[in-house]
Amino acid sequence: MGAPDRKPPSFCVVIPAYDPDDKLVGLVDQLRGTGLERTSAEGERSHPLPVVVVDDGSEGCEEVFSQVEARDIPVIHFEHNRGKGAALKEGLSWAARRGFSHAVTADSDGQHTRQAILDVAKCAQDNPGSLVLGVRDVRKMPRRSRLGNTLTRTLFGMLYNVRLSDTQTGLRGIPLAHVDRLVSLAGDRYEYEMNMLVHSDALFDGIREVPIPTVYFEGNSGSHFDAIRDGARVYRVLFGSMPRFLIVSLASFALDYSLFSGFYLSVGLSTVAATLSARAISATFNYLMNRHWAFRNPGSHYTVARYLALSVAIISANSLLMHLLVDVMGGPALVMKVLVECFLYVVSFTVQNNLALGRHEAK
Numbered sequence: 491m492g493a494p495d496r497k498p499p500s501f502c503v504v505i506p507a508y509d510p511d512d513k514l515v516g517l518v519d520q521l522r523g524t525g526l527e528r529t530s531a532e533g534e535r536s537h538p539l540p541v542v543v544v545d546d547g548s549e550g551c552e553e554v555f556s557q558v559e560a561r562d563i564p565v566i567h568f569e570h571n572r573g574k575g576a577a578l579k580e581g582l583s584w585a586a587r588r589g590f591s592h593a594v595t596a597d598s599d600g601q602h603t604r605q606a607i608l609d610v611a612k613c614a615q616d617n618p619g620s621l622v623l624g625v626r627d628v629r630k631m632p633r634r635s636r637l638g639n640t641l642t643r644t645l646f647g648m649l650y651n652v653r654l655s656d657t658q659t660g661l662r663g664i665p666l667a668h669v670d671r672l673v674s675l676a677g678d679r680y681e682y683e684m685n686m687l688v689h690s691d692a693l694f695d696g697i698r699e700v701p702i703p704t705v706y707f708e709g710n711s712g713s714h715f716d717a718i719r720d721g722a723r724v725y726r727v728l729f730g731s732m733p734r735f736l737i738v739s740l741a742s743f744a745l746d747y748s749l750f751s752g753f754y755l756s757v758g759l760s761t762v763a764a765t766l767s768a769r770a771i772s773a774t775f776n777y778l779m780n781r782h783w784a785f786r787n788p789g790s791h792y793t794v795a796r797y798l799a800l801s802v803a804i805i806s807a808n809s810l811l812m813h814l815l816v817d818v819m820g821g822p823a824l825v826m827k828v829l830v831e832c833f834l835y836v837v838s839f840t841v842q843n844n845l846a847l848g849r850h851e852a853k
Contacts, residue, residue, distance in 0.1 A: 497591075498615075499591045499592050499614065499615050499618050500589065500590050500591050500592065501539055501540075501590060501591075501592045501593070501594055501611050501614070501615075501663075502539075502540050502541070502542060502585040502588070502590040502592075502593050502594070503521060503539055503540065503541045503542070503593070503594045503595075503596055503607060504542055504544065504578065504581030504582060504584075504585060504593045504594070504595045504596070505517070505518075505541065505542070505543045505544070505581075505595075505596050505597070505598050506543075506544045506546055506574050506577035506578055506581060506595070506597075506598065507543055507544065507545055507546060507548065507551075507555075507577075507598035508545075508546040508547070508548055508571060508574070508577075508598075509548045509549065509550070509551055510548065510551055510554050510598040510599070511551075511554065511599075512554065513598065513599055513600030514543070514554055514558065514598040514599075514600075515554060515557045515558060516600060517596070517598065517600060517602070517604075518541060518543070518558050518561055518563055519561070520603075520604040521539060521541050521604060521607070522541075522561060522563075523538075539594075539607075539608075539611065540590075541563050542563070542564050542565075542566065542581055542584055542585065543555070543558055543563060543564070543565045543566070543598070544565075544566045544568070544577040544578075544580050544581045544584075545565055545566065545567045545568060546568050546571055546572060546573065546574065546576070546577040547568040547569060547570040547571035547572060548571075555567075564584075566580055566581070566584060568580075572678055573678040573679035573680075573682075574660075574679055574680055574682065574683075575677045575678040575679050575680065575681065575682025575683070576678040576679075576682075578595060578682060578683070579672075579673040579678075579682070581593065581595070582595075582664065582666060582669055582672060582673055583669065583673055585666060586666040586669040590666060591618070591665065591666055591667070592611075592614050592615075592618070592663060592664060592665055592666060593663075593664045593666060594607055594610055594611050594614070594661070594662070594663050594664070595660060595661065595662045595664060596660065596661055597660040597661070600705065601660075601705045602624065602660070602661045602702070602705075603702070603703055603705065606624055606661060606700075606702035606703060607624075607661065609624070609700050609702065610622050610623075610624045610661055610662070610663045610700050610702070611663055613663060613698055613700045614663030614664075614665070617695075617698055618665060619665055619667070619694060619695030619696075620663075620665070620694055620695050620696050620697060620698045621662065621663070621664060621665070621686070621687075621690055621693070621694040621696070621697045621698070622662060622663030622664075622697075622698050622699075622700060623654065623655075623656060623659050623661070623662055623697060623698070623699050623700070624656075624659055624661030624662065624663075624699075624700050624701075624702040625654070625655040625656035625659055625699045625700065625701060625702065626656050626659060626702060626703075626704040627701070627704045628640060628655070628656065630704040631704060638658070638721065639656060639657065639658050642657050642658060642684075642724065642725075642728070643655070643656065643657040643658075645725075645728055646684075646687065646728060648840055649728060649729070649840055649843055649844075650687075650688060650843070650844065650847065651844045652687075652690075652697065654687070654697065654699065655699055656699075657684065657687060658683070658684075659702075660683065661702060662683075662686075664686075665693075665694060668693050671692070671693060672686070672693055675689060676727075677723070677727065679723055680723060680724060681723035681724050681726065681727045684724050684727045684728065685727050688727060688728075688730070688847075691847060731784055731785050731786070731839075731843055731846070732839060734783060734784040734785075735780065735784045735785075735839050735842070735843075737784075738776060738779040738780055738783065738784045739776070739835070741775075741779070742772045742773075742775055742776040742779070743772075745768075745771070745772045745775055746768050746769060746771075746772035747768075749764075749767065749768035749771055749772060750764050750765060750768040753767050753768055773801065777794065777797050780792075780797075780842060780846075781846075785842065785843070785846035788845065788846030788847065791845045791846070791847075792842070792845045792846045796845055797842075800838065800841055800842065804834050804837070804838055807834060807837075808830060808831075808834055811826075811830045811833075811834075812826060812827065812830055815829075815830065
């Protein structure tokens with residue numbers, strides 16, 4: 491007896507809009523009547539691709555939204571601007587409540603074409619558990635957008651061991667199987683999209699990328715992304731555990747130094763015995779604090795064995811780098827010590843962050 495047929499994916503296009511112009515109306519017109527081809531027992535059939543628009547507290551755009559609603563497209567209105575993340579959450583919840591299994595999120599400024607939206611939906615249809623990203627050619631972006639995107643995706647790849655071509659794309663095919671967890675992610679503005687990537691392992695069956703056209707109007711002058719304010723929010727998500735990790739590191743150093751002083755001066759242990767005894771206690775404190783506070787109860791990959799292996803590797807790398815930089819290359823020891831410690835601190839955080847998220851291997 492064969493396995494029962496699974497219900498095929500159903501899609502809704504979610505468009506968050508803040509102070510949109512006629513490009514939103516043009517996009518809606520392109521999508522009206524658009525069908526997603528799907529093979530079934532009856533053969534190849536076209537299924538509608540409904541659209542919902544979320545008005546994120548826009549001002550002076552009544553005519554634009556009236557035109558959208560005149561085309562029988564539902565518009566959810568926020569009384570005040572709440573941010574792109576809040577608009578996306580509302581749109582995803584709306585789609586899930588109406589029985590859609592997937593949402594395709596698209597921007598309202600005309601940068602996402604009808605064909606690009608269909609390509610992302612088709613990939614999501616073929617990979618129903620995956621988060622699908624419509625990725626642009628970074629080389630064709632305006633300079634400011636190119637630099638910001640390059641820095642963000644480089645840091646994301648380093649910190650989370652996932653290499654993506656475009657971490658800031660708003661065109662995404664999103665499974666709604668875990669919509670409650672999806673909309674509970676922190677962030678009501680642009681940082682929400684980054685948080686979705688950070689927690690993608692827990693929400694989706696991997697990430698897939700679909701190349702899309704790189705479309706900008708007037709050098710992206712109409713973007714509402716504030717490079718300083720919104721950029722800070724995005725990087726706060728990227729380095730979410732870093733402040734707590736730093737506090738634990740400083741506390742561990744203070745504990746290690748105090749214990750060493752006590753063991754050496756008060757107990758009378760040798761320097762080696764005092765060092766090893768203090769380090770054993772401070773390392774245990776460091777591991778427990780990182781596991782239960784800095785990384786907020788990580789998964790099963792963050793183990794004592796892996797922590798000890800990392801510690802041995804860090805100590806070995808420290809000794810080797812100091813030997814090469816000072817003894818072989820003749821660099822100033824005190825300066826090199828600071829540089830090596832800073833570099834290895836970042837390495838330690840990166841590895842532990844990946845272990846905490848279960849991303850010890852890239853997909």
